[in-house]
Amino acid sequence: MAPILHELKDKNILHCICVTAQHREMLDQVLEFFKIIPDYDLNIMSKGQSLNLLSSKIFEEIDLVLEKEKPELILLQGDTTTAAIASMAAFHRKIKVGHVEAGLRTYDASAPFPEEINRQIIARITDYHFVPTPAAAKNLISEGIPENKIFLTGNTVVDALLWGIKKVNESISCKEINELEKIIDPSKKIVLVTGHRRxxxxxxxxxxxxxxxxxxxxxxxxxxxxxHLNPIVKDTVHELLSGQENIHLINPLPYPAMLWLMQQSHLIISDSGGIQEEAPTFLKPVLVTRKTTERMEGVDAGFSFMVGTNKNKLISKAFELLKMPPDYSNKKNPYGDGKAAEKIVRLITSS
Structure with missing residues (x-):
């Protein structure tokens, strides 16, 4: 959302910024990097809370914001519980909804969980569907969404990445990047790994x-x-992989350090949707450790490879790609051209 917020500010369009802080540690470093100061910080994060408890907190707190601000439109992004509950809260108050990154689907309610149902709920409410790709638009049309409510914009994740990596390469000083440079052996190929899916x-x-x-x-x-900071992930990973040669288990990285590390990597292994969209800009292959993906455009373009959680598939495909990297010389990121935020703001202000 950062590129959209900057575009709204540049165009002097009246707006306010609300964060739930569903992921406190991950949120704060991004706000600092993009120089964003929220008007409302609901701070609803608590240790071990259930999705139902989280949802009830978001409903209660976001309703107070909507009551005070009385916006004409609420913009939300993605498929988090925050996005789903905020869309319903806006619907209850007859406030229009704009959904950034609309139309992604696996049509498997359990994968990703709870995100697949979240985004299907949001789609029934949304007035402006800002889709990243033609395939996402096709999904919505097949669900009966009127075509005049669907707008092909690309994904703002590409806008953010291009802005962020330029800043990283040109000017930023980041202690996490300095620490990475100390532990990375330049004679070895780098495999970046992330994992967090429920x-x-x-x-x-x-x-x-x-x-x-x-x-x-x-x-x-x-x-x-x-x-990832989730104890279920952290405990399992450290139990099985800590103290192993050639494996560096580190704390979650701030956004600029993550961009830098992706740029240095030879291969990425991840269940992250965002990384599937970011890696093509860096021309990096991704092994997707999920049984399904809502981002088949990356698979079709040869950037993403589905391996699920099968260790044998993971091992064989990793060695294959490291030995013979794909030729991406004539490829471009299928998820956008870096102008999504500009298109979205133009659309909402001209309608």
């Missing part, structure tokens, strides 16, 4: 870790794994 908790995550352990046995490879 549907992989338990057996799936353990099998992924077993695959990573075998990949790390090859002396020419080093794995950098910023471990």
């Amino acid at each position: 549907e992989n908790f338990g057996t799936g995550l353990k099998e992924i870790c077993q695959g990573l352990l075998e990949i790390s046995q090859k002396e020419s490879i080093q794995l950098i794994f910023p471990v």
Whole structure:
């Protein structure tokens, strides 16, 4: 959302910024990097809270904001519980909704969970569907969404990445990047790993870790794994992978350091939707550790490869791509051209 907020500010369009802080630590460093100061910080995060408790907090707190501000339009992004509940709260008050990154689907309610149902709920409410790709638009049309409510804009994640990596390469000083430079062996290929999906908790995550352990046995490879703060992820990963040679388990990285590390990597292993959209800009292959993805455009373009949580698929495909990297010389990011925010703001102000 940062590129949209900057575009609204540049165009002198009256707006206010509300964050729920559903993920406090991850949010704050992004706000600082993009120089964004929220008008409302609901601070609803608490340790171990259920999705139902989280939802009830968001409903209560966002309603107070809507009552005070009485906006004509609420803009929300993605498929989080925050986005779903905010859309329903706006609907109850007959406030129009604009959905950034609309139309993504797996049509599997359990994967990703709860995101797939969240975005389907949002779609029934939304007045402006800002879709990243033609495939996303097609999904909405097949669900009966009127075509005059669907706008092909690309994804603002590409806008943010281009702005962010330029800042990283030109001017920013980041202690996390300095620390990464100390632990990375320049003679070895870098494999970046992330993981956080709920549907992989338990057996799936353990099998992924077993695959990573075998990949790390090859002396020419080093794995950098910023471990998610969720205790279910953190405890499993550290139990299976800590103290292993060629595996660096580190704390979650701030956005600029993550961009820098993606740029340095030879291969990315991840269940993140955002990384599937970001990696093509860096011309990096991604092994997707999920059984389904709502981002098939990356698969079709040869940037993403589905391996699920099968350790044997993970191992064989990782070695294959590291040995013979794909030729991306004539490829471009299928998720946008870096002008999505400009298009979205133009659309909402001209309607």
